[in-house]
Amino acid sequence: MRPVGVLVFPGSNCEHDVVRALGDLGAPAELVWHAETDLSGYDGLVLPGGFAHGDYLRPGALARFSPVMGAVSEAAAQGRPILGICNGFQILTEAGLLPGALRQNTGLTFISRPVALRVASSQSVLTRTTARGTRLVIPINHFSGAYTCDDATYAQLVEGGQVVLTYEDNPNGSRGDIAGIANAAGNVVGLMPHPERAMSSLLGSADGRGLLQSFVESTVLAA
Amino acid sequence: MEFALQVDVTLREGIADPAGATIERALPALGFSGVHRVRAGKTFLFAVEAPDEAAARAVAADLAARLLSNPVIEDARVRGDVS
Numbered sequence: 001m002r003p004v005g006v007l008v009f010p011g012s013n014c015e016h017d018v019v020r021a022l023g024d025l026g027a028p029a030e031l032v033w034h035a036e037t038d039l040s041g042y043d044g045l046v047l048p049g050g051f052a053h054g055d056y057l058r059p060g061a062l063a064r065f066s067p068v069m070g071a072v073s074e075a076a077a078q079g080r081p082i083l084g085i086c087n088g089f090q091i092l093t094e095a096g097l098l099p100g101a102l103r104q105n106t107g108l109t110f111i112s113r114p115v116a117l118r119v120a121s122s123q124s125v126l127t128r129t130t131a132r133g134t135r136l137v138i139p140i141n142h143f144s145g146a147y148t149c150d151d152a153t154y155a156q157l158v159e160g161g162q163v164v165l166t167y168e169d170n171p172n173g174s175r176g177d178i179a180g181i182a183n184a185a186g187n188v189v190g191l192m193p194h195p196e197r198a199m200s201s202l203l204g205s206a207d208g209r210g211l212l213q214s215f216v217e218s219t220v221l222a223a
Numbered sequence: 224m225e226f227a228l229q230v231d232v233t234l235r236e237g238i239a240d241p242a243g244a245t246i247e248r249a250l251p252a253l254g255f256s257g258v259h260r261v262r263a264g265k266t267f268l269f270a271v272e273a274p275d276e277a278a279a280r281a282v283a284a285d286l287a288a289r290l291l292s293n294p295v296i297e298d299a300r301v302r303g304d305v306s
């Protein structure tokens with residue numbers, strides 16, 4: 001089993017949590033600095049949360065030009081599982097690997113609390129083993145988490161089963177209560193909630209385990 | 224030649240602009256009445272080396288579309304001669 005690459009941009013801050021969470025699930029994971037241009041040694045990739053390049057300009061706007069992103073696009077095209085969590089989701093939309101954009105929360109506040117989610121589609125590397133309609137409680141931690149896109153894109157996402165997670169009680173003004181989406185092939189997923197922070201019921205919730213387990217199994221299948 | 228240019232980036236019409244809306248809501252308390260359609264945005268100032276102003280503006284427009292704005296949610300306008 002080859003390791004999952006967890007990308008580290010200047011300003012990423014959730015990379016160690018992700019490595020630890022994947023390790024808990026028996027999956028080896030390695031940190032990969034954003035200057036790397038060869039990702040051929042990894043069966044899956046995670047773009048973790050944080051503030052890549054200080055979130056200057058817009059979250060993800062500068063990270064999109066990091067040297068590693070060319071190889072991320074290649075991996076996406078090859079069908080390798082790629083997961084963007086929070087800031088990683090913002091980077092994937094800025095890079096055009098996922099449609100739409102994340103704008104500032106409607107209330108203009110940074111929101112950091114557990115929220116209730118529903119699995120809206122099982123057609124993704126993150127949700128393939130979780131039944132549609134399953135309720136999960138996972139923390140969010142963001143200022144720019146309101147998903148937005150044009151009408152045509154939204155219709156396409158809904159019809160194609162690409163909306164993978166929705167908020168039960170919309171915290172940020174996200175279109176269609178969207179908390180996470182996938183690309184058409186289902187191998188690239190972005191979500192604002194942090195599954196790596198929901199790994200133990202002793203610490204509030206273990207609902208992130210199933211999602212990350214699904215991702216890990218997908219990396220093995222894709223290898 | 225060097226041309227001083229400005230790019231203004233605002234959220235597109237139809238995209239919620241919570242900062243603009245919050246500013247607008249605060250205005251009556253300050254005694255401003257009759258001020259509407261407040262939009263918040265960002266301004267970028269820079270100089271471009273180019274043979275003429277049209278070429279400089281073309282560079283600025285490209286830069287604005289590919290980096291300074293996210294066309295999914297934002298509009299960018301180039302303004303020339305801001306020296």
